[in-house]
Amino acid sequence: MTALLETRGVWQRFGGLVANSDVSISVGRGEIVGLIGPNGAGKSTLFNLIAGVLPPTQGSIWFDGEDVTALPAAERCQRGVGRTFQVVKSFETMTVIDNVIVGALVRNTVMREARRKAHEVLEFTGLAARADVLASDLVPAEKRRLEVARALATEPKLLLLDEVLTGLTPTEAQTGVALVRKVRDTGVTVLMVEHVMEIVMPLVDRAIVLDLGKVLVEGKPADIVRDPKVISAYLGDRHAVSA
Ligand SMILES: Nc1ncnc2c1ncn2[C@@H]1O[C@H](COP(=O)(O)OP(=O)(O)O)[C@@H](O)[C@H]1O
Numbered sequence: 001m002t003a004l005l006e007t008r009g010v011w012q013r014f015g016g017l018v019a020n021s022d023v024s025i026s027v028g029r030g031e032i033v034g035l036i037g038p039n040g041a042g043k044s045t046l047f048n049l050i051a052g053v054l055p056p057t058q059g060s061i062w063f064d065g066e067d068v069t070a071l072p073a074a075e076r077c078q079r080g081v082g083r084t085f086q087v088v089k090s091f092e093t094m095t096v097i098d099n100v101i102v103g104a105l106v107r108n109t110v111m112r113e114a115r116r117k118a119h120e121v122l123e124f125t126g127l128a129a130r131a132d133v134l135a136s137d138l139v140p141a142e143k144r145r146l147e148v149a150r151a152l153a154t155e156p157k158l159l160l161l162d163e164v165l166t167g168l169t170p171t172e173a174q175t176g177v178a179l180v181r182k183v184r185d186t187g188v189t190v191l192m193v194e195h196v197m198e199i200v201m202p203l204v205d206r207a208i209v210l211d212l213g214k215v216l217v218e219g220k221p222a223d224i225v226r227d228p229k230v231i232s233a234y235l236g237d238r239h240a241v242s243a
């Protein structure tokens with residue numbers, strides 16, 4: 001069985017800046033994979049290339065056995081690539097349910113069906129009680145959850161999560177971790193960018209470390225946190241000891 005997602009020798013240049021440099025990664029069906037690395041390592045850029053927001057300068061993106069490099073974001077979403085944005089992009093002046101309906105309309109052209117799907121996703125993500133409030137009235141943790149809900153409403157095969165647990169209280173983060181596990185248990189593959197190692201490492205099956213736009217190392221979380229290259233690039237001694 002082929003991987004669900006593969007990037008093959010992907011480069012992204014912004015003028016003279018190399019944000020992604022020969023990045024080849026793969027994500028297997030049913031995995032939760034963590035994409036980690038210091039600020040500016042190129043993680044969000046790689047997400048944009050996978051989601052089709054940007055065309056790569058060089059290289060190719062393969063999804064579900066096909067080369068999708070030339071496909072626009074909307075077509076990749078149709079094929080099952082769902083994503084959240086690091087900077088929350090919810091429609092602030094719309095209600096929570098309407099935000100999620102926007103996602104559900106990707107697969108349900110009948111409004112009644114889209115609304116039913118959106119309610120189902122709000123139940124799943126624990127936001128049902130907030131369905132009718134404006135997105136702008138949500139607390140930050142709920143806004144992150146709404147981003148996830150909107151992506152889930154598109155019924156993705158692959159869910160790309162960009163720092164959805166960052167900036168949350170430990171309790172909120174644990175609720176988020178439980179949600180990611182629940183998502184995976186429904187058969188959705190997850191690729192997540194996350195900063196808080198203590199939270200993300202116990203959650204992921206495998207981690208890929210980006211540094212200066214390149215894949216530095218990948219493997220099991222327990223090996224990653226002990227890898228001297230990773231420690232010097234990113235984690236710091238405190239994490240090496242607590243691993
Ligand atoms: N649209 C863009 N134009 C120019 N430079 C960009 C753009 N997007 C990202 N960059 C640069 O690319 C590098 C990688 O950024 P990013 O992918 O956001 O890193 P990360 O998500 O790992 O923090 C950074 O140096 C950033 O400033």
Ligand SMILES: [Mg+2]
Pocket residue numbers: 043044045086
């Ligand atoms: Mg980022």
